[in-house]
Each structure stands twice: as C-alpha cells, then as structure tokens.
Amino acid sequence: MANRKDISRAVIQRIxxxxxxxxxxxxxGVQRISSRALAERMGLTAxxxxxxxxxFGGFGQQGYGYNVAKLKEELADILGIDRGRxxxxxxxxxxxxxxxxxxxxxxxxxxxxxxxxxxxxxxGTEPGGVTVRxxxxxxxxxxxxxxxxxxxxxxxxxxxxxxxTLVAHGIKGLWNFTGEDIHLEGLGIPVENVHxxxxxxxxxxxxxxxxxx
Amino acid sequence: MANRKDISRAVIQRIxxxxxxxxxxxxxGVQRISSRALAERMGLTAxxxxxxxxxFGGFGQQGYGYNVAKLKEELADILGIDRGRxxxxxxxxxxxxxxxxxxxxxxxxxxxxxxxxxxxxxxGTEPGGVTVRxxxxxxxxxxxxxxxxxxxxxxxxxxxxxxxTLVAHGIKGLWNFTGEDIHLEGLGIPVENVHxxxxxxxxxxxxxxxxxx
Numbered sequence: 519m520a521n522r523k524d525i526s527r528a529v530i531q532r533i534x535x536x537x538x539x540x541x542x543x544x545x546x547g548v549q550r551i552s553s554r555a556l557a558e559r560m561g562l563t564a565x566x567x568x569x570x571x572x573x574f575g576g577f578g579q580q581g582y583g584y585n586v587a588k589l590k591e592e593l594a595d596i597l598g599i600d601r602g603r604x605x606x607x608x609x610x611x612x613x614x615x616x617x618x619x620x621x622x623x624x625x626x627x628x629x630x631x632x633x634x635x636x637x638x639x640x641x642g643t644e645p646g647g648v649t650v651r652x653x654x655x656x657x658x659x660x661x662x663x664x665x666x667x668x669x670x671x672x673x674x675x676x677x678x679x680x681x682x683t684l685v686a687h688g689i690k691g692l693w694n695f696t697g698e699d700i701h702l703e704g705l706g707i708p709v710e711n712v713h714x715x716x717x718x719x720x721x722x723x724x725x726x727x728x729x730x731x
Numbered sequence: 732m733a734n735r736k737d738i739s740r741a742v743i744q745r746i747x748x749x750x751x752x753x754x755x756x757x758x759x760g761v762q763r764i765s766s767r768a769l770a771e772r773m774g775l776t777a778x779x780x781x782x783x784x785x786x787f788g789g790f791g792q793q794g795y796g797y798n799v800a801k802l803k804e805e806l807a808d809i810l811g812i813d814r815g816r817x818x819x820x821x822x823x824x825x826x827x828x829x830x831x832x833x834x835x836x837x838x839x840x841x842x843x844x845x846x847x848x849x850x851x852x853x854x855g856t857e858p859g860g861v862t863v864r865x866x867x868x869x870x871x872x873x874x875x876x877x878x879x880x881x882x883x884x885x886x887x888x889x890x891x892x893x894x895x896t897l898v899a900h901g902i903k904g905l906w907n908f909t910g911e912d913i914h915l916e917g918l919g920i921p922v923e924n925v926h927x928x929x930x931x932x933x934x935x936x937x938x939x940x941x942x943x944x
Contacts, residue, residue, distance in 0.1 A: 534932035538929070561914050597932050598935050598936055599932060612829035619825050621927055622928075623931070626935060627932065690941065693934055708937035708938055708940075713747070713751065714834055715747060715839045716744070716751070717747075719747035719812060720743060720746075721905075721921055722810055722811050722814075723810050725811070728903065
C-alpha cells in the first residue's frame with residue numbers, strides 16, 4: 519500500500535468515479551463485479567483499475583472479483599465522505615440555486631448548512647429547504663459554526679479576496695465555481711476549481727478529431 | 732510533433748486550461764511569458780508545459796518565452812474553437828437555465844442556437860436571449876439544422892435514449908450534465924460527462940488529507 523502522500527492526483531481523481539459506479543451497481547442489485555466488467559463499464563482497462571486499487575491496499579481477491587457493498591464502504595472511507603463534513607454556499611444566483619436545489623451534497627460527504635447572498639429579495643428565502651442569509655453575516659457565521667468548506671458561486675471578481683478571508687476565518691477547503699482559478703495550496707487549503715469551459719473545449723477538440731478521423 | 736491520435740487524454744484535457752490562462756494573460760496586458768512563469772501561475776512545472784506543447788510542435792523559442800497573442804491563436808486552432816460550431820441545449824431546469832444565462836458558449840467555440848423543454852410555461856420564452864422550443868420538435872430541428880453538439884440538462888433517466896436518438900439524427904458530440912455516464916465512443920461520438928460530485932468528493936479527500944497533514 520502506497521503512502522497516501524505519494525498517490526498521484528490522477529489516481530485520486532478517479533476514486534470518485536469508482537465510487538459513483540459502485541453506488542450505481544449496488545442500486546442495480548449487483549453484488550460482485552470483476553475488474554474486467556467494471557473496466558468495461560467505465561471505459562478503463564482492468565489493469566488500470568487493479569493498479570489504482572493497489573495504491574490503497576487492494577480490496578479484491580484475485581479471481582473472485584470485488585464485493586460491491588464492501589468496495590463501496592472502502593471507497594467511501596478513502597474519500598472520507600462519512601465524516602459528517604459541513605459546507606456553506608456563497609452566491610445564490612443561477613448556478614448557486616441549481617446546486618442548492620438539485621445537487622445531493624450528502625452523497626458527496628457534505629451537509630449544506632446554509633447559503634449567503636447580498637440580494638435583499640433572496641435573503642430569508644429557503645430554496646430547496648436551505649436558508650439564505652445576508653452575506654454581511656458570512657464571516658461571523660463561519661467563525662462561530664466552523665463549516666469545513668465554502669462553495670463559491672459569487673461573481674468572479676469577488677472570488678480571490680473572499681477566498682482568503684474565508685480561510686482566515688477557518689474554512690478548510692473551497693469548491694470554486696467562479697471561473698477564477700484560486701490556488702491556496704501554499705496555505706495548506708485545497709481548492710477544487712470547476713471550469714465548465716474546460717470540458718466544452720475538450721469536446722470541441724474531440725469533435726474536430728472525430729470529423730477528421 | 733506527435734500524431735494527433737497519439738496524444739494522451741491527460742494532455743488534451745490540459746489544453747483548455749492553458750488556453751484559459753493565456754486569454755487571462757492577454758486581458759491583463761501581458762505580451763510574453765516564460766514557461767516557468769506560466770507554470771507557477773497554473774500550479775504545474777515548466778518541464779510539464781514544454782512537454783505538453785511539444786506534442787503540438789512547440790510554440791516557443793528557447794529562452795525567449797511564449798508570445799501570448801500567438802500562443803492564444805495556436806491553442807485556439809488546436810482546440811478548434813474558431814470553426815463556428817453550433818449547439819442546442821435540452822432541458823431548461825436550474826442547471827440548463829444557469830448555463831444559458833451565465834455560460835459564455837462562444838468563448839468555448841460554440842454558438843447556442845436554441846433550447847428545448849417540455850414545460851408549456853417555459854416554451855416560447857427567451858432566457859438570456861435564447862429561444863426555448865418544444866422538445867417534441869427536437870429531433871426534427873436537429874435533422875434540419877444539424878447542430879454539432881447537444882447539451883443534455885434533462886433528468887437523468889431520459890439521458891441514454893435521448894443521446895442515442897440525437898446521434899441517429901446527426902449530433903456529433905454530447906455535453907452531458909445529467910449524472911448518467913454516457914459512452915458512445917464506439918459510435919465515434921465524443922461525450923463529455925460532467926459530474927459535479929467528482930470534484931466535491933475529491934475536495935472531501937483533500938480536506939481529509941490536509942487535516943491529517
């Protein structure tokens with residue numbers, strides 16, 4: 519088993535994908551799956567899967583495949599999604615509202631405590647059952663309740679200063695949808711920068727290649 | 732210069748990131764940048780950048796850095812975002828509406844022609860200036876206008892059949908937000924499956940690691 523610090527970013531980013539597929543398999547009633555069948559489903563190779571899982575100590579008996587329920591538990595434990603982490607969301611615009619109403623935070627390990635916005639007509643409303651507070655109270659709230667992460671869905675220009683101030687008040691990680699790349703790794707704070715444009719540009723490239731193909 | 736078919740998925744997925752940062756640099760008035768400075772900004776290494784760019788023939792003169800305007804042009808050409816590609820969006824719920832109103836399709840190489848929904852109260856409206864049509868007309872519209880890609884923001888259960896039917900009517904690629912993993916590479920159709928949960932679970936893992944730090 520590799521030391522956790524030595525596991526590459528690429529492997530770590532595949533773990534959520536494994537977890538998603540294993541959850542789906544469980545819903546479908548599958549109890550056991552071979553690395554080969556899992557690979558086919560995910561568009562990977564069986565050896566890639568075995569190699570990835572070996573970073574965390576294996577999980578399977580050669581020739582018997584993986585026990586789906588057990589694998590789900592082990593992946594959940596690796597990801598830490600059973601630790602009762604908490605989140606706040608800042609910026610209840612279109613994307614913020616879409617996340618509040620449609621995204622299952624719980625399935626990814628977080629309870630969304632509340633949201634913040636500056637718009638007086640939105641403050642006090644409860645979209646999807648989540649209370650929207652005044653952004654003026656944000657830092658005080660973070661100091662008092664110590665949520666683990668903040669979801670940033672504010673306008674791009676506000677992102678850098680807000681990120682730094684949130685960290686100064688105790689935030690441990692950022693899920694950033696603002697379009698501004700934020701890097702706080704120097705402070706030991708992980709940031710996941712979500713850029714929709716990256717996947718659309720990748721699609722553009724791939725459509726081009728398929729056209730020429 | 733590598734044959735385009737041999738360039739790894741990992742390299743291709745970094746190209747949009749390079750392009751984004753180069754666009755930002757141009758806006759900031761930067762005319763020339765070294766691989767080292769670009770690396771620092773992006774959280775990569777200079778040798779990684781040089782290696783990636785070499786897949787496409789280089790772009791820089793050793794010791795002189797990259798000309799920002801020229802690099803932007805070359806990356807745009809590689810991505811194919813200047814080909815006048817077109818898109819339709821299916822499903823004007825929260826996430827569909829967020830994309831229509833806030834996402835700059837043009838900056839990623841696509842013109843959004845129109846959107847589709849089944850809700851009679853939404854059909855005929857024009858959020859963000861984009862006309863919403865009846866989903867009943869979707870396949871006929873695709874046959875007649877031949878948009879390059881479809882953006883899927885419909886409920887998850889509808890995704891697989893809709894994807895296949897769209898392809899049968901001439902769609903060349905899918906940008907899929909439904910949460911259902913769609914693989915049509917066997918048909919030569921690229922699909923970018925967007926899973927918000929993957930980045931949040933990755934953040935969960937990274938917050939855990941930082942905690943144990």
